[in-house]
Amino acid sequence: METRVLMFGWEFPPHIAGGLGTACLGLTKGLAKQGVQVLFVMPRASGDEDQSAAKIINASDVEALYDYRDIEEYWKNIRFMEVGSNLIPYMDPERFEREVNRNVHERTEEHKIGFKNKYQFSGKYGANLMEEVGRYAVVAATIARQQQFDVIHAHDWLTYAAGIAAKRVSGKPLVVHVHATEFDRSGENINTLVYNLERQGMEEADRVITVSNWTRDIVVRRYGIPPEKVVTVHNAVDFQSYSDMKVERGVKEKVVTFLGRITYQKGPEYFIEAANKVLQRYPNVRFVMAGSGDLMDRSIRRVAKLKIATKFHFTGFLRGQDVQKMFAYSDVYVMPSVSEPFGISPLEAMRSGVPTIISKQSGVAEVLKHAIKVDFWDVNALADAIYALLAYPALSQFASKYGLDEVNTLKWENAAFKLKQIYEELKR
Amino acid sequence: MEKRTLCLYFQVHQPVRLRKYHFFDIGKNNDYYDDFANRTYTRKIADRCYLPANRVILDLIKKYGKNFKVAFSITGLAIEQFQKYAPEVIDSFKELAATGSVEFLAETYSHSLACLVDEAEFKRQVKRHSEVMKDLFGMKPVTFRNTELVYSDEIGEMVANMGYTTMLTEGARHILGWKSPNYLYTNSINPKLRLLLKNFRLSDDIAFRFSDQNWDQWPLTAEKYVSWLTAADGEIVNLFMDYETFGEHQSAGTGIFDFLAALPGQVFANSDFEFLTPKEAAAKHQPVAPLHVPYPISWADEERDLTAWLGNELQNEAFEELYKTREKVNALKDEALIHDYNCLQASDHFYYMCTKLFADGDIHSYFTPYATPYEAFINYMNVLSDFILRVDNEYEKQKGKTSKRTKKTTKE
Incomplete structure (x- = not known):
């Protein structure tokens, strides 16, 4: 029956x-x-x-x-x-x-x-x-x-x-x-x-x-x-209808992306603080915060106060194709969630071949081997991971290749x- | 009838552990080491393993005189840490050396994989190690054991060229085929180099399975073990293992020390074996054949190859970057830089970056201080980046000095 x-x-x-x-x-x-x-x-x-x-x-x-x-x-x-x-x-x-x-x-x-x-x-x-x-x-x-x-x-x-x-x-x-x-x-x-x-x-x-x-x-x-x-x-995840996307880059720098609702749960402030640390050491990079939410205004103020606004960009809410486009535009994807029951978007990033950093306080960390995992509050560790993916090509190539293989098995x-x-x- | 040979060799190595080194430290801070962890581990393992195990072996030598013999290989990095944190370990090895029943082997100073880079680098490191052995224990090694028992025809040839007559390696099944590891073999390029092959089954019975209660042979007694030895084919049984087997991998509570203490008595009473050191074993027996090993083998994992240290993109990248800078480091002759370079070469760092997650995953996670190979790579590369910066800066400085000096001389 x-x-x-x-x-x-x-x-x-x-x-x-x-x-x-x-x-x-x-x-x-x-x-x-x-x-x-x-x-x-x-x-x-x-x-x-x-x-x-x-x-x-x-x-x-x-x-x-x-x-x-x-x-x-x-x-x-x-x-x-x-x-x-x-x-x-x-x-x-x-x-x-x-x-x-x-x-x-x-x-x-x-x-x-x-x-x-x-x-x-x-x-x-x-x-x-x-x-x-x-x-x-x-x-x-x-x-x-x-x-x-x-x-x-x-x-x-x-x-x-x-x-x-x-x-x-x-x-x-x-x-x-x-x-x-x-x-x-x-x-x-x-x-x-x-x-x-x-x-x-x-x-x-x-x-x-x-x-x-x-x-x-x-x-x-x-x-x-x-x-x-x-x-x-x-x-x-279901990537059956997924097709790869090529985008023209407008900027020559590498792009590090946060994509999600800008709310307490998603930990946007840790991304900003880590970005600030990385920028002091590695100039050839831009940071993007894609999404909207109740912490957006505060985030913009913080970026301005840190004087990194020429290298840190907000896109507002992205929908449909733009989400995928954003991934295609990225060299590193970061999900610093404070508490994430699961978290699908790192999988989408990895499907696009983007090396990914996720917080240990996320469910998706339990199923992924080929993402770099940090504690959300550990801004130094997050900055370290971002820097390493930017500075050591072997690492980003490795994470990208095996990450793609890995998400296709879920x-x-x-x-x-x-x-x-x-x-x-x-x-x- | 002539006695068969039982050859015991123990490896002593402790890597110098790196601290959490952030990228903002690069160019600012050249203190790379986790002193607290290094001290704690060295003390802990000294107290649990090296000191009590040395005591058991010393007692056995006193009891059986020249009839009980063992061999050790102690890496330069381990020696450095004993000198710093547990000098009594060195004293106790010296005491063993003084009995004349112990052979000390040569290897690379930093437990490195320099044999895969080039002959000059490999030689330099072996020389440094052999000098330390002579200083401490009063004998120049004549037997060589490479890091992780890595061996190939070419590596053996280099070792023979350095004047060593005997070398230890793994009795890897894929190399031996139908042949037995329990005979003496020679290098296939230079037959003067004699090869002793590890009997991995009998070695691992002690090193890995001794305390495994799911093993159908548990508990393992000296009596039972000697009956297996007697049943073995061939002329030599080589038992090669990490010295940390005694008291660390197999804790004292498993009875491992009692096993070690009881083994010689059982061998003398119930078998046709005698204990010899590697150089004696190689002198006593006739080689049966040259051994062909075109690709490097090791004693690690199921594959017995190099994939625990090299192979994935992370390991290869780190390894390449490390050795790219070797000529500058050697030219500079700066002791601080050489010290750091030695520490960074330990094969352990590459082992932590291993991504083989199947059968050997358990063993790997037991030995690594990092949660993932990614973390290991990131931390190592940050340290290495700083090291390379320092080397380049020093190199530029020296070049500047020499060119100024030449200018002056030309003026004069």
Whole structure:
């Protein structure tokens, strides 16, 4: 009997804001190959970086939500279901409220399009993320009552409530998949509402899947989840549709790149301090910080204060092709994350043949041999590694060559195979 | 019937460990060494291994007189560190030397792979080492053992040209084929050089497997071991291993010292073997054949080749850069530079950069202070970059001086 999974996500390519959608795509593809049937439920308005109010408010009501699509024949095992929702990934409740309020101000006329009856989106000033999470849960319960499945699988905290609701209605086992925890996003200043929701999800789950042992450790230590319930399934990458890109360089110097959200979690300040050290010794180099985020302004001020702004550049948010172009432009890629549950972008850099430095505080460090690993706080070690990759060609050639070989061996099939085994265990 | 030969040889080496050397130190700081680690390791290994093992061997020599013999090779870098941190180790080796039952072998001063670079460099380093041996132990070595038992036909020829009559190497299976390591062989270019080949199975039974409780022969007693010796074919059994086997790789608690102490008694009582040093063994037996070794072999890893030290791009690059500067260093005759150059040549630095991650990964990670080969390379290259800068600066200075002097003389 084929296993049927009811999966709750919040984003899916092409509309993605971060690594989660890509991971869901890889996993579901891998599961499809393993003969597992997946019903993927997600809020419609997730995705695009441009999380505009129009999209959020355009979300349709629960009664009208059944919108199945079969995407390509390849996907015959996977059905999609979109749920009207205001869920916005990568946003904490405070920021969500700000964003929604701003958009509400700007587009008042669109309020009328909205939600029916009891699910009415409160609209005006009281909009909050927690309400949306709750609403998603109610929708999930409805779906769970109508659909046939063996296991429920919920990705990250926004969907945990949905997962719990589905479990209560159906009595089926629940798997929660931790792609990130509140401690990764916020350090020690955690949002307790989010934390509680995360913990509740993990407690009610029959299995907790973490994307790395780094995250598994946080789940066990900080959330008090019994270790025997927590299983690591490392992420992978899919480079099938990847094509190499050649770019004309505008500058003759070597380029060292940081690419990601400029937030506490990603450790941008360590990149800046290391850049400053390297520049004092090795003039023939430029540093690029690609991305945007709440620490961007502070980062720019720091660069100016260090007087390295002629050699240190900001690109703002990059999308689509530009990301790949940035990699093609780089001689060294750096991911100095303070706490990175996994971290897909180093793999993309390595796929482009770029030698890569990653922090030891990342899950991806557990699967890579041919990346240079440093502690995020050890600015000297980071500067050393950058310098070495710039100054010793044998090192960068070596890391580039073997790094490429290495990332090509990381397959979603392996992750999906592990997942399938977990499902089958739970079914029994 | 003539007795068969049992030849024991122990290698003593401690690399001078490099400190964490940042790139901003380049050109500013020429202190490369982790004195704390070097002192700690040297003291620890002296107390755990060298001192107690020397005591066991001295007692055995006292007990059995001229019947018990061993050979040692001690690298120059190890000697330097004993002098600094554990001088009593040198005294205890001197005491062993005074018994006349111990042979000291020659090797490269810095445990280097200079044999792969050129003959002049190789010779210079062997000479330096042999002088140290003569100074300390009062005998000029006549037997040669190369770093990691690296050997090829050409290397053997160079060694013979330096006047050595006997050389030790690995009884590598891919070289020997059907032949047994338990005979005397000769170099294929110069038959005057006699070769003693390590019996790796019987050596590794002690060096690697002694304390392995999953080994079906555990626990290994001297009695059982001597029964294997007796069953061996041929005329000579060469047991070559790191001296750190006793007390360090195999800790005292495994009974390794008791094994060593009990071995000679068992050999005398239950076998047809006598103990000889390498030079005596080579003199006693007749060579059976020349040994053809076109490509270098060693005693390391499954492959018994050079890939633990050279082969990947990182190792090759570091090695090349290191030896590019040798002519300048030798021309300068600056003791501080020569000291650093010796330390940087130790094969250990290249071993840390090894990326063979399969079968031998365990052994490699046991011996390396670095988390990854990348870290090893980065640190080494930073140190080497500074060293090269210093050499170049000194060289320019000296050249300036000499050219000024010549100008003066021409004026006059």
